[in-house]
Amino acid sequence: MRIGIISHLKYPIAEPFAGGLEMHTHLLARALRDRGHAVTVFASSRSDAALGLEAVCDATALDEVGTAEAHDVAFFKEHHAYLTLMNTLRHRDFDVIHNNSLHYLPVSLADTLPMPMVTTFHTPPFCWLESGVRMCSAANHTFVAVSRSVARLWDHVAPSDQVILNGIDLEKFGFSPQPDPEPYLVWYGRIVPEKGLHFAIEAARSIGVRLRVAGPILDQVYFDGMIKPHLGDRVVHVGHLDHLALARFVGGARAFLCTPTWDEPYGLVVAEALACGVPVAAFARGAIPEILDESCGVLATPDDVASLAAAVRGAMRLSRYDCRRRAEQTCDARRMIESYEALYNRRIAMHAESEFCEVPLLHA
Template sequence: MRIGIISHLKYPIAEPFAGGLEMHTHMLARRLRQRGHDVMLFASTRSDPDLGLEAICDETALMGVGVDEATDIGFFREHHAYLGLMNRLRRSDFDIIHNNSLNYLPVAMADALPMPMVTTLHTPPFCWLESGIRECRGLTSIFVGVSESIRRAWSAITPVTEVVRNGIDLDRFAYVVEADPDRYLVWCGRIVPEKGLHYAMDAAALVGVPLKIAGPVLDKAYFAKEIAPRMGAGTQYLGHLPHAELAAVIGGASAFLCTPCWEEPYGLVVAEALACGVPVAAFARGAIPEILTPDCGVLATPDDAVALAAATRQALMLDRAACRARAVAACDADGMIDAYEALYARCLGQAAFTALKVVPRSPTSTDSPFSPSRSLFHGQDPELVA
């Protein structure tokens, strides 16, 4: 099957990942290619070329997007990158488009494409994406939520017909039977206000166990105001770690702290911790309660460091094997890809999908993703994907 994946553009789809969306997009493209699909990823420069990359924008030109859309040059560069892509996709021969971006244009222009589009919703509603979705009639579009929480959040704006939870590569977050004898807690993620690192630092201080921190500092003002003053003998900032180093740090921890200050859409860091066998203490926000069960995590009242400290003390007593078992049952990337393949099949019609799987296409030097050949979706009833 020929699959075009539209990415978020602000950060490269490459390690070390800026956040969960970039890691998810990388996983999706890589696993689909491993299953024999012909995948083209439309992303920013410096993304992983092994994913079948076509770079459509330089992410360094977009660093200010969203700050002041009325005057921001980056906003218009992003707009025109997506506009040019969507116009080219109208003349392409992809079988299906998977929109993994946060931009309004792909969804607003989806009905103009000759093939169906699957859009995964990774965030609660916000004005720009909501405006694009309201323009989409849904004739050839399906909206997927990464959690039941996201499905509920978007339900007043558009039908979210599917929930496909994000998955991780369990082999890359290997099970660690015993924590490091020098006991420590761990927090990782983007260091921005909505991730609430300062609450984790306060809770760790209350518990009296050292805290290791990993992740990119994407809000320097927040770091200077809330994080730097809390740094002391009980905390260690490790920087933005490569994947293997991050997995080792997580695996050695006695417990993982998750502190979202917004309605967390999914929580890939929670899945990563569980895969390593590390119990989780987390604020009960968004999709976090969908991932954690009482044998692998403890939920705390949001925005309450004292409650998080109490949850951490309980989490330290949980069984690591139960944590790994939960990750295997609920967070495996293979299950995610199975679900997306089944969804693509329903979009295209089972017969066409089966034929593609049995007789895979062999790329040739003239086999361009933008060649004007007929899409499999041409001539099919739009109600198949409504």
């Protein structure tokens, strides 16, 4: 198949990944190429060239576009980049377009394309994306949710045609049967308020176990006010790690703390921890209860430090082998890729059939 993948443009699709969406897009494109498909990724110019990259813009910077009258320059530049891309795609020969962005223009303009589009819902509805989704027809478009939780949140706007759980490369997150001899807990992800790192710090302090933190600082005010004052011997920020270093870092922990303050659409970090054999203590929000069961994780009351601390104690008693088994059963990227391949084929066949039916019959 000839597959075009539209990414979002705020961060490069390259390691070290800014977040789960970047990692997911990279994995999807790489795996599809490995399976023999002709894949083109439309992303910012700093993304991984090995993905079949066609740069849409230089990290949303379009210097040649006048922006003097724009109230939000970054928003306008992103708008212009996607508008240009969608116009370009009208003249391309892809079999299917997979929209992996969070922008309203690809969905609102999907009906202008000569090929079918698949859009994955990676987030709950928000005003700009919801507006675009309401503009497109179902005839040339398929919506996929990354969890049942996300599908329910979109039901009032556009019911999902299918739920395809995200997956991870289990080989990149290898199993660690034994934790590091010096006990520590781990938290990693984007350091922003909605990821709730401050709750993990409080819970680790309350049970007297060191906490090690990894991830990019994407909200400096939050980091300076809520995180930095607690750093020291008991709480250490090791920086932003690539896959290999991250797997070693996570694999040595006694437990992983997942502390979102919102309904997490999926939770790739949970899947990665399980793949390493690390039990999870997590707030019961969004899709996290769909990934965890009693063999591999303990759920805590959201925003409750005492409940989280109790969950950590329970998680540290769980089997690391059961955690890895759960990852293999639920989080394997091969299952995800096969599901998308089957969906692409169905949509291409349906599109071809609809085009055939629209050809007028000639009478003798």
